[in-house]
Every structure is written in C-alpha cells, then in structure tokens.
Amino acid sequence: MTDVAGAESPFVQSGPDPGSWEPFLVGDVPVGEVHYLRQSGSDGSPLVVAFWRSQPQTFSYTFEGDETLYLIHGRVEVEYPDGAVVEIRPGDVVSFNxxxxxxxxxLEYSQKLFVVAN
Structure with a gap:
C-alpha cells in the first residue's frame, strides 16, 4: 500500500501488482490467490478488504464473517446445501452472511473485490 496523502493522513492507496498475490487457503487447500488491501479496521476491529482471483475450480467454503463482494471479471455459481444457486456475473454485488x-x-477465470466484517 502507498500512503498518498502524507504520514499524518489515514488515506492509503493500493492495487494488486504481480508480486503481491498470495495463496488464499481454505483450511490447507489453496483456492485461488488474494491481494490484501487491509486486514483490520483502524481501531483493530475485524475488517478485511481484498482482491481475489481464481482459475476454474470447485470448492466448499464457509463464510468466516459477513462478506460483500463485487465481481470484476468471470462467472461464478455459489450453491447452498438446500440446492439454491446464486449466479454471479461481472458487475454483480452480492452479500453472504x-x-x-x-x-x-x-466457471471461468474470475476476479472479485471483497469486504469481510465480523
């Protein structure tokens, strides 16, 4: 991240560069890559803001916090145990509890921006 307003300012700017991605793990299994913009609120409260990307694959995921995402690129289906399916396409904003x-x-190479709060 780059502090673009000076040392006294709380404003920072960040974007994913090629060397800034790391594996996104579900348990011990990598399911895509993530670039974190922040991992806590200014007061230390739980808050994650990040970019995520993935090649086509299928995996199980339980949300660790309330998550809202914006799909930048790709196509994704999220299925609940009752069979309900949420289709997510570029430009969609979706929230999960x-x-x-x-x-x-x-379903195809995908990228999202997501925010998680507990």
Missing part, C-alpha cells in the same frame, strides 16, 4: 456454508463453482 457469516456462517453460510456453500459450494463455489468458478
């Missing part, structure tokens, strides 16, 4: 258990199907 903490504790939701889902199966993600990444």
């Amino acid at each position: 903490q504790g939701a258990t889902t199966t993600w199907r990444i």
